[in-house]
Amino acid sequence: MLKNGDWVTAQIDNYHVVGFIENISEAHNEVFITKVANYVEGVTHSLKPTPKLFTVDRVEKLPLTLEKEDWDCLIDLAIQMGDERWFDQLVERMLLDEQEKIKTRSNPSPFKSDGFYSENLEN
Structure with missing residues (x-):
């Protein structure tokens, strides 16, 4: 279950976007993400935080845990x-x-x- 503040990834063409959820629109099955990085061919590229809209099915929660x-x-x-x-x-x-x-x-x-x-x- 996704929620506001979760760190997520979403695939766009041949790369992944990494960011966190700002808002979820269950009515439209959309997630508003603030992108902070792209991951292309094994290399992470930092980005200026930028809002982006994705459908829920394209978003995967990142496994961020503590020891x-x-x-x-x-x-x-x-x-x-x-x-x-x-x-x-x-x-x-x-x-x-x-x-x-x-x-x-x-x-x-x-x-x-x-x-x-x-x-x-x-x-």
């Missing part, structure tokens, strides 16, 4: 600060992140977990 140690550090910080709301949000997001990692392993994306394109899906 377990990173989640642990953030959760420890929330505990130290006594921020119960942030703690709850972090735990919820960490669990969703772990579920996403499991789904990604069973359905590999052409993008590696660090956000860079991989020609070899087994990496």
Whole structure:
């Protein structure tokens, strides 16, 4: 399920666009993306952030996750600060992140977990 703020990729002809979702129009099955890079023949090219409209079927969410140690550090910080709301949000997001990692392993994306394109899906 795509949502505002998700980092995504979309294929245009022989290259990919990388950006984040600004808005979703479910009525028109469209996604408004702010493009920040193009990925052409193994090379990433930064762009001036530019809005672009895509149909939902052309957009794929990038697998952006944190490592377990990173989640642990953030959760420890929330505990130290006594921020119960942030703690709850972090735990919820960490669990969703772990579920996403499991789904990604069973359905590999052409993008590696660090956000860079991989020609070899087994990496």
